[in-house]
Amino acid sequence: MILPLHQLVRERIARTVREVYALADADLPPIVVQSPPERALGDLAVPLAFELARRLRKAPRAIAQEVAAALGAIPGVARVVAAPNGYLNFYLDRPAFLRARLAGELPRGPAPAEKAVVEHTAINPNKAAHIGHLRNAALGDTLGRLLRFRGQPVEIQNYIDDTGVQVADVVVGFRELEHKDFEAVRRVADSTRFDYYCWDLYSTVTEWYESDKERLKIRTATLHDIERGGNENARIGAFIADRIVRCHLATMGRLGIDYDLLTWEGDILRLKFWDHAFDALKAKGAVFRQEQGRLAGCWVMTIEDESAEAEGPDAGEPDAEDAAESREKVIVRSDGTVTYVGKDIANQFWKFGLLGWDFHYRVFDRRDGGHPVWATTSDASAAETGGAPTFGRAGVVYNVIDTRQSYLQKLLKQALGAMGYQREAERSIHYAYEMVALSHATARALGYDAAAEAGRPFVEVSGRKGLGVKADDLLDRLIDAAHGEVVKRNPDLPAEETRRIAETIATAAARYFLIKFSRGKVIAFDIDEALSFEGETGPYLQYAVVRANNIFRKLREREGVEVAAFVAALGETPADSLESADGDELWDLVLEASRLDEMAEQALRTLELSVLAKYAFGLAQKFNGFYHKYPILNEDRPDVRRWRAAAVAYVRDQLTRTLDLMGCRVPSRM
C-alpha cells in the first residue's frame, strides 16, 4: 500500500517548507501527491511549487530546487528531483519498497471508528429482481466492502417494503384474477419459480387496472387490509413478501452479496415507530398542521429551497402564499394516514439510534449454513432468545438508491436537521446513481416493440409492464456462455469444477459490468455487451490472476519451490536488475499494484466505485503486458528471476484483493 508513504512525504515537505520560508501552517496550501504521467519522471509528484510561487514571488522552478535541496533523506525515498517546470519528483527505493510490501503491509492510518450503515437492494418483494436492482446491490455491496477494507465497522441493511402497493397488487392478482386463497397461493409458491410467477402476475394486474380504473378501489382496499393485519389478504401479502425476499436473497447470493439485517416496513408500522418520530417532529415544530388552502388538515414539512432563499424575503408578492404552499410536503394526510416519507423518516431516525425505540430481532436465514441474516420483528415472542447483535446506532448512513429519489432523500436530511441533529443530517448520505435502461437492440430481443420510443436513447425498464432483464436470467446466460468457453479450453476438467468455474466467471462478468460505469451515467444495458468476456471485463481481470497463479503452480510442480522461498531470498539478492533501466517496467508494475489503498480512498471520497474497476483493469493490463514480455520460469539469471517472481506475487495478491472488493473471486483455471 502506498498511502503511508504519501503521508510521510507530505509531512516532510510541510516541515521543510515551513522552515525554509518561515511560513505558518495556515499559509501552507494542501500538499497534493500525484502520480506522474510517465514513470521516467518519477514515482510520486508534488506540484506544490506552483501554489507557493505567487505568495513567495518566486519562480516555481527555483522553489522546487530549494525545497528539494533542503528536504534531507526520507526513508524509502531514493532521490528527489526538482523538474525544470517546477514539479517536485520523488524516486523511491525500489528493492526496499518491494521487500517491505511482501514482508507484510505497513500499518494503515487510523480508520473511522464510527459504524457505517449501508442500506441497499430494497426491492419491492412482489416480483423477481432485474438488472436495475442488480446495479443497486452491486454498488451497495462494493461500497460496504470498501468501508470494511478501510477498517470501518459496517452494517448492511436491506429495507423490505412488505406493506406497500406493489405487494398489494400481487395479492389482488391472486385473489381477483386467479381466485386463490392462502393455501392455493402457497401451493403455487411451492411448485413454481415464485418470483417469476409474480413478475408475470404483477404486469397482468397492472393491465387489468388500466382497462377499468374502478378496479383501483380494490387495490386501495387490499392495501388497507395489509396495513391493518389480521385478515386473509394480510396473510397472503406477508407470505408473498417472505417468499419473494428469499428469492431475492438467493439471487444476490449468487453474486456474493449478503446482508446483516432485513428491516421490514410492517414492523415499523406495528411498533408505531412513526408515532414516536411524529411526536418528536411536532415537539420541535419540524412539522405543523396546515389549516387552510388545498393542504388543509395535513401535517406538512416545509421544504428548503435554496433558490428561493437566495432571492431573499419578499412576502409582498401577490403569489407568495401559493409559492410557499407549493414548498410544503405532506407527511400525514388529512385522513390521518402517514405517507411513505413519514415511514422513511422514522427509519432514518432509528438507523442513527435517535428514535428511542428498537425492533425485536429474529434470524431470517443462514448463509452457507453459518452467517445469520437477521430480520426485524414486532413480535417479542418470535425474537431470538439468545439475543441479537446491536443494530442501527450508526455514525454514518449510506442509502443506496437511484437518483430519482433524490428529492425524498433530501427531505430525510432536512428532517434530521430540523430536529437539531445537524451531525446526523450531514452524515445522512444519499448514494445516488442513475438507472439501468435497455438498449434498443436488447429491448427488441426481449420482444418489446419500442417503435414509439425509437427516437429516445434507450428503453426504460418497467417492473409494472414486466419489461426488463431478470437478474437470474442474466446470470444463467452468463454461466452458459462461460461454461462453453471453459469446456472449450479445459475439456478434461470434471463437470463439477467446470460448473464452479463458469459460475465464478459469470459473477465477475456481471459485477464488473455493473461497477465500471460512473454512477451518474444511465446504463443502456446491452445483452451482447454484458455477455462479452474480452477487453474491459471481469473475466479479463480473473485471467490475469489465473496466469500469475499458473506460474507459481508450475514452479511448485516442476521445482518444488514456493513463493515464500523467493520472498525470503530477496534479502540477499542483488537488486541491480531492478534499479537499472532494465527494471523500469517491473517497477512500474509493482508501484501500480501498491496503489490499491489510494484508489479505495478515492472511490470512497468521491463515491465513484468505477475508480476501483478502472484501477483493477489498468493493473491487469500492465500485468498482461509484462507477462508477455518477461519470462519467469524460463529466465536463467537467478537474481532477475527472483525479482520478477516476487513482483508478480505481489501484483497477484493486490489484484486478488481488488477483485475481492468488487465481490469477484479467482477461478482455479480458465
Add this chain to the structure above:
RNA sequence: GCGCCCGUAGCUCAGCUGGAUAGAGCGUCGGCCUCCGGAGCCGAAGGCCACAGGUUCGAAUCCUGUCGGGCGCGCCA
C-alpha cells in the same frame, strides 16, 4: 416553470483535489502461438473534449450563459 444529472474517437465509456504529450474497451485494418495457456500481446487509423464567454501561471476539469438529451418536482410508493 424550477431542481438534479449527462454531453470527450464510428459506438460504449475513463480522465483524480485544476497540472506534464486527452486515454481505454468494442468495432475496422495489419502483425504475434516450438515458449509461464491467444478470455492474451504488439501496431495503425480515428478528437472543434456540445457551443460561447470568464477565472487561473495552467481548464476536458472551476464559474456564467446557450443548445441538445435524461430524470425528478403528488394527500403515489
